[in-house]
Amino acid sequence: MIRRFFVLCSGADTSILNSCSNGEQNKYAGIGATVFFTAVMAFIASAYALYTVFDNVYTAVFFGLLWGLLIFNLDRFIVSTIRKRDSFWNEFLQATPRILLAVIIAVVISKPLEMKIFEKEINQVLLEEKNAMTLANKEQIALQYTPVIENLNQDISNLKGEIASREAETNALYDTYIAEAEGREGTLLIGKGPVYKEKREKHDASLLELRELKQKNGEKIEALEAQIASLQQEYGQNVENSQPIIDGFDGLMARINALGKLPWFPSFFIFLLFLAIETSPIVVKLLSPKGPYDYKLEDEETAVKSWVTQKVSQRKDILATDAALNEKIYGEIREEEAVYAYKKQKAEELLRLQADAFHDMQIKSL
Structure with missing residues (x-):
């Protein structure tokens, strides 16, 4: 039950992952657990930061919960969209924007907790x-x-x-x-x-x-x-x-400024800790070899891609064939004398009717 929940947190395709080995499932369960607990830490950090702003427990918990869910969704999206490739540098290039986003999230999460950890020192600076x-x-x-x-x-x-x-x-x-x-x-x-x-x-x-x-x-x-x-x-x-x-x-800004006046090394160490936690799912996916889940996921995605490409190609061929047939059919019709005579007869009748109508209109105007 717990492993299934953590697998859901990892963003993996459960229908594919269930057909893989227990080791592969445990790997993604570990990634999902990291994503989940990172969101929990984000909730605690943001709730404390917002409490220093609003000075109300319920407001801080409510918005802290929203922030925790947002971080959870972002981390889950980051991890689930990284695909294993044949080249490490291609994978690293693909993961670079996600690593930068993870760094930003780590900074946002770590600062409020740093303020709580060094609360006594910050209070002394504020005093x-x-x-x-x-x-x-x-x-x-x-x-x-x-x-x-x-x-x-x-x-x-x-x-x-x-x-x-x-x-x-x-x-x-x-x-x-x-x-x-x-x-x-x-x-x-x-x-x-x-x-x-x-x-x-x-x-x-x-x-x-x-x-x-x-x-x-x-x-x-x-x-x-x-x-x-x-x-x-x-x-x-x-x-x-x-x-x-x-x-x-x-307030929040005063405490952040006070934190900046404290020695930088402890704060930097805490930031590195959260950075390691936040980037660990990405690093695990980059460093781990291509597993059964990756092969099966690639097979399913390439199968869909091939099928869509084939359907698009078939539609193009049908359109080209239909255009060629239409051109040939209407070309043959242009050569038929019966069709020419019929069109000529109808055109003559139309001209007569137009001449008669114009003649009647001129008479009425006299």
């Missing part, structure tokens, strides 16, 4: 890329806000500097009127005289201006700080909104 993208994204978004925030901070520094400058002036006035009262500067008289009062009034006026300046600049600083906080909040919101896009950077 590094995501971290780099996150930093680059923050820097890129910051370019929109940093100049504005720096200008606002500079305005705050200017306002604070204005307060500090006025505060220093007020403190200097305070030291001046205290020194005047203590007799260390100014009039050098101890006590609170007219000069002391003048300097004290000047200090009090400056202190009042300092308080007003602090209140006014404080309100401005609070408004600027609120504006900075709003910009920082907006910056954080933009970074947070763009982060899911970076976190979702693990």
